[in-house]
Amino acid sequence: MFELKKGIDITTDIGGIKTDAEVVEIFKQKMEASEFDKIQKIKSQEARLKIANAIALGQPDKVFINTGDEKDKARIRQMCLDLGEESALAINGHTLHYDLAEEQARIVDRTYYIANDDETVSSLAQRISREDAYDYVKKYMVGCMKGMTLVVGFYSRGPVGAKAAIPAIEATTSLYVCHSAELLYRNCFEDFNAEVDRVGHFFTNIHCQGPNRPEDLPNARVFMDRAHQTTFATFCTYAGNTLLLKKGNHRFAVDRATYYRRGEELSEHMFITGLKGPGGRVTFFAGAAPSGCGKTTTAMVGDEFISDDLAQIWIADDGTIRSINPETGIFGIIEDVNWTDDPDIMSILREEKAEVIFSNVLVDDEKKPHWIGNGESHPDKGFNFQGDWFEGKTDANGKAVPLSHPNARFTVRAESLANYSPKLTDPAGVVTKVFTYNGRDADTMPPIRVAKDPDEGVVIGASIVSKATATEVGATGVKRQPWANQPFIPGALGDNMVAQFEFFNSEKIKPENRPIMAGLNYFLTHEARGGAGQGLLGEKRDVKVWMGWLDRLVYNEVEAIDTPIGLLPKYEDLKNMFKDILGKEYPKELYEKQFALYTDKIIARIDMQYEAFKKEDNMPKRLFEIYEEQKKAMQELKEKFGAVIMPDQL
Known part of the structure; x- marks a missing residue:
């Protein structure tokens, strides 16, 4: 103990x-x-x-x-420059830090x-x-x-x-x-x-x-x-x-x-953001995602930003679930931050709006930072995390040295964001009605699925998988990421699992305040659905529709399709939302590719999780019961409809 x-x-x-x-x-x-x-x-x-x-x-x-007074903060900034731990960039208040190439x-x-x-x-x-x-x-x-x-x-x-x-x-x-x-x-x-x-x-x-x-x-x-x-x-x-x-x-x-504080609090690797819905209402989401899997991007989809990384969560005396951000800023991955996908962040990084620390990016002779995926032209030489850099430079192993490291970062206070919410500073926290869980799942789960009860919601969170990313030195391959919190759970996974079940089933949560718990996945590829290439099936910005649908589900404004792995959205609802929210068409063919159930892949995923958790001590019986129920139901559907099941068939 x-x-x-x-x-x-x-x-x-x-x-x-x-x-x-x-x-x-x-x-x-x-x-x-x-x-x-x-x-x-x-x-x-x-x-x-x-x-x-x-x-x-x-x-x-x-x-x-x-x-923390202004005098002390100014002294820290100056000492940082004097010691060479940071250097000044062209824009006032912007600085650059380099870690060792090997770290x-x-x-x-x-x-x-x-x-x-x-x-x-x-x-x-x-x-x-x-x-x-x-x-x-x-x-x-x-x-x-x-x-x-x-x-x-x-x-x-x-x-x-x-x-x-x-x-x-x-x-x-x-x-x-x-x-x-x-x-x-x-x-x-x-x-x-x-x-x-x-x-x-x-x-x-x-x-x-x-x-x-x-x-x-x-x-x-x-x-x-x-x-x-x-x-x-x-x-x-x-x-x-x-x-x-x-x-x-x-x-x-x-x-x-x-x-x-079991059954009373959770400490999670989650964003917190408020999404504006019909009539101007704001619904707050907390969402888990492993590092490098779009957590910041998803957080920025919201209209009221609270957090992009961590969340402290508790059941309040009024029977609501509330969340706060233990932080006040963003330590975000900068690769692929660009004007198209992240205009609010880009305006901070390219204009004199806020204090910013860049790390491990390229800087040119004009003291302007550059990074991979910013959608801008970049110089053919400069200085980066590997020292003097030029186009075509290779390392000791003959591998090309990129313009910036894949895990290069920017650090900025949240209040400089256009969608910053003053609620970030409120000790009462925000009432949180939706919890999402996503990894980097290229081939199995649909973009959105909703648990039918709290137990299934806990299992969705426990079943996150992800590809290893540049946030960890030397990590490779596909990884299990329970609740996207796996690297940060000190004790036995079984103990944490019990805490999740107890929290979301707590009688202190009033029935009208029980949250929706959902799996998110915007990393499905064309190849996984019978097409060619590793390109995404849809766009990352589509997540605004997935979250919008969850908001409407909270208020019973949409219906859902019941499946063994959760509730799925209906095509007509999504078609209308894509037009209203993103101003684009949503073909039925794309819907079918994204929401078809590939039974063999789903069953294999269930088996993988079942066997992995079986090796752990003190795992609650309910976890395995849900996996068994889902597997049996998927096998029955396969016998009835075949290996690939279209949502309309259900």
């Missing part, structure tokens, strides 16, 4: 600071008077001990306390959960014993901050005061990480004491990039100490590995929801 504060706290044990007098002494040693005055405003004894021991561990030359994504092969011996860790993750992690930290992190300034910031993962918001400390020697945190999170220095008192705990993140050399990367590690809610990151700079307020703390939030 997972238990908080069990086992040695590595930071405090190696740091050795135990009393308040020792805390004050090390603060005075490492801080100028102005910084010492700031830290004295932090009253939590546990937080002060964590910070003091992080200092004792890393041994930085100086410590800077970031309060362009999450280092999943060097990412571990620190686990006590009796704890179960997800079968899809790596674990390290507390003893081995202790030895690594003692060997590589003691003194790793010498010659550097440690910056300590205080953040809230959600609007201050929100039921599911959690305070956190970010202690890092990277000014790029500090700058990113200020764009992506709420600095809550003034509210930190009250938030720790309200929530009862906080997360701690300790990072040192070291000399930032390729030869150090084999020793790079990302550790997440579940019991003590502390992350460590060394010898790396990519934000997915170092800005541990994000995915590192998301993992801790998953633990909290699964083991300490």
Whole structure:
């Protein structure tokens, strides 16, 4: 059983600071008077001990306390430029950061959960014993901050005061990480004491990039100490590995929801967006998708943007499901962001509208950034993540070096978006009526299908599959991605599965507030439906129709076709919506290709999931019952209609 504060706290044990007098002494040693005055405003004894021991561990030359005021933020931006962690671009407020060529994504092969011996860790993750992690930290992190300034910031993962918001400390020697945190999170220095008192705990993140050399990367590690809610990151700079307020703390939030607030909260890898429907009503969606599978694009389809990546979800006292974004900005993949598909984002990236950090793109002599898929002409030479670049350049293996890395990013505050919703800052969250789950499914499931009850909805989420993307170093092939949260579930998948069933079946949710749960898929290809080529069957922007249909289903304004894998839309409804929403025709032939049930593929998918989950411990029986029911029903339909079933036949 997972238990908080069990086992040695590595930071405090190696740091050795135990009393308040020792805390004050090390603060005075490492801080100028102005910084010492700031830290004295932090009253939590546990937080002060964590910070003091992080200092004792890393041994930085100086410590800077970031309060998030304009003076401190300006200092961070300037230090970032002075240290060369970012460089200025042609547009005022736009900067460029490069990670090492060999570290362009999450280092999943060097990412571990620190686990006590009796704890179960997800079968899809790596674990390290507390003893081995202790030895690594003692060997590589003691003194790793010498010659550097440690910056300590205080953040809230959600609007201050929100039921599911959690305070956190970010202690890092990277000014790029500090700058990113200020764009992506709420600095809550003034509210930190009250938030720790309200929530009862906080997360701690300790990072040192070291000399930032390729030869150090084999020793790079990302550790997440579940019991003590502390992350460590060394010898790396990519934000997915170092800005541990994000995915590192998301993992801790998953633990909290699964083991300490089961049936009351969820912590999900989801966008949150509000879609305007008939009569001007706004329906809020939360949607899961693995990294690199269109989550940001789908979030931007909405008229009221809340989140493109993470969601903290709870059942409110009024019987509604509510969601908040623990972040305040976007750390988005920039490849294929263009004026046609993403005009709002492009206007931010190409005009002086907001502070933007670009990473791992090409920059030309005019200090203008360029990236793959932007739909613009680009120079035949410049500088990118591999150094000096020219058209036709190859790497050591003879492979062409692209204009920009497939996982190149942009970081920007959400309030600069044209569809930004002020509700992002509301501690009450938004009432969430639709949950969607999608991966990168090229050949099996239709674009949209709706669960007939909460149990089927949980199974749709558990059954996400996706192709590996550039967000993970060295990952290849087709991957199972339960709830698109698989890389971030610390404990046993069975425990998380139970938590999902309990949450969506909770009697605290009023019947009129039970959400629609649906599978989304806009990655079907022509080849998968008897055509030629890997091109998409339809367009990505069609997702606005799929979401629009879900909105209408919430209010019983459309009917649906009952199938073993869920409810499907009727052609006439979609035909009218394509014309009204997108202004284009929707041929019956395309509808039939997209919504035909290819029984053999569906049965094979069910078998794959069934066998995979059978290998897990403590899986709820209901999961397998649903798979068995779906498989039996599909086999019966195959006997009646054949291997390919048209929706009209049902």
